Each structure stands twice: as C-alpha cells, then as structure tokens.
Amino acid sequence: MHLLLTLSAALFAAGLLGVIVRRNVLVMLMCMELMLNGVNLSLVSFAQQNGAVAGAVLVFLVFVVAAAEIAIAIPIVLLLVRAKRSLDLDEYADLKG
C-alpha cells in the first residue's frame, strides 16, 4: 500500500514537472495523461483495499472521461498548429485571456 501511494505521488509529480518544463504541446498533453494515471493508481489501490466495487466503476468512468478529454484536446492542438505552423509553446504567447 505504501509502495503504491509512493508510486502514485511520484508519477503525479513527474507529470506536473513535465507539464511545466517541456516546450512541446503534445508532450505537455501526454504529461497530463501521466498525472491522471498517477492519481488513478491511488484510487485503484484504495478501492482494492476496501474491496469496493463502486471504486472500480468509478475508475472505469474516469477512463472514459479521460478519453473524451483527449478527443477534445487533440482537435484544439490541431487548430493551434494550423494557425501558427508550430508546436512550440512560446509561439502561442499572443493568445489572450
């Protein structure tokens, strides 16, 4: 249990570092997926600890919502690349809001 929670925290921290530090937009998206996976691991280990089937159902719903999130995020990245001809994050510095 302790091992699993440590691994979950490490995956979340590595994903957060990747989102902040990397320059490529697609790499940042993948690091967000890594963060989600890390949090999911702690959810699964707690559900397995309690023997709760509701936890497994919740994990399934989280998987589907993550798939929907990627299905929205990828077209937005495609639009950004079409507008700027670049995957570099510094090129998007004139985005407002």
Next chain:
Amino acid sequence: MIATVLLYLFAASALAGAVLMLVVRHPMRVALALIATMLSLAGVYAALGVHVIAVFQVLIYVGAVMVFMVYVIMLLEMRDRSLARRYSALLVPGLAGFALLVWALGRGLWQDAADMPGAAGGTPFGVQSFSIAFLNEYWLHFELVSILLVAAVVAAIAVIKVGSGSRG
C-alpha cells in the same frame, strides 16, 4: 511472494518510463515511454488482483488514447524549435516547484506510514461482481457516459469545422 516481486518490478518500470518521458527529445519517443508506463501500471493492477481495471487500462488508454496520440504525432511531423530545445524558460522555477511538491508529498506519506495497512489487506473482486454491480446499480452512469462521449465527438467535429471555416 511472486506477486510481490512482480509488483515491485512493474512499479519500477512505471517509474522508469515516467522519468524517460521527461528527458527524451522526440514526441514519438515520449509517447512510447508513456505507453510503457501505462502497460506497467496495468501490470501493477493485475498483480493487485483487480484484473478488470487492468484490462480497461490496456483497452482504453493504450488501445484508444495512445493510438490516437501516436497518429497525431505522425500527422504533425514538425521540425521546429521544440525539437532542438526541449525545455522551456520555466525550467528552474519548475524544478523548484517540483522539489517543493516532492517534499510535501513525501512528508505526508512518511507521517502516515505507521498506520497504513499492508498491500494484501483487501479482497480482490472479479469480473462477475464488477459487472453485476455495474449493470444493476450504475446503469444510469453508464448511459450518461455514452451521452458524454457523443457530446465529445460532436464538439471535436465542431472545433474542426470552426477552424476550417474561419480560414477559408
């Protein structure tokens, strides 16, 4: 005994994949490292005895999300500055925040380590109990998720249409 060894093995390979994601240069290699991490996490779930979630991890994440991501990387084969310089200007503040986060998480884990139960405490549930609970009690959530997926597809098409409409 062998399950514990497998658990440690898969945990170590998941962590190695995550570290590899931070240092390699090309997005395709980052995607492959992420796939390795996700497969190792599926191995961790299987070693814990929750085979349903391990199967879902492989099917949904590796089979759907990462295949999509790999195709997009192949579509956008761009040779720009993000390949030569992989780290942004936020490298030093990012590392500082990372150290702070690791310190806080590690301190919390260390303090709670005493009253934490062992790994073998829970009773694993099989496919049967999962599917009975899923389709008897949570069928409404299942239907809501399908509506969410339809909405996501419509939104993706709308985003692409808006982009091509404003350009041409």
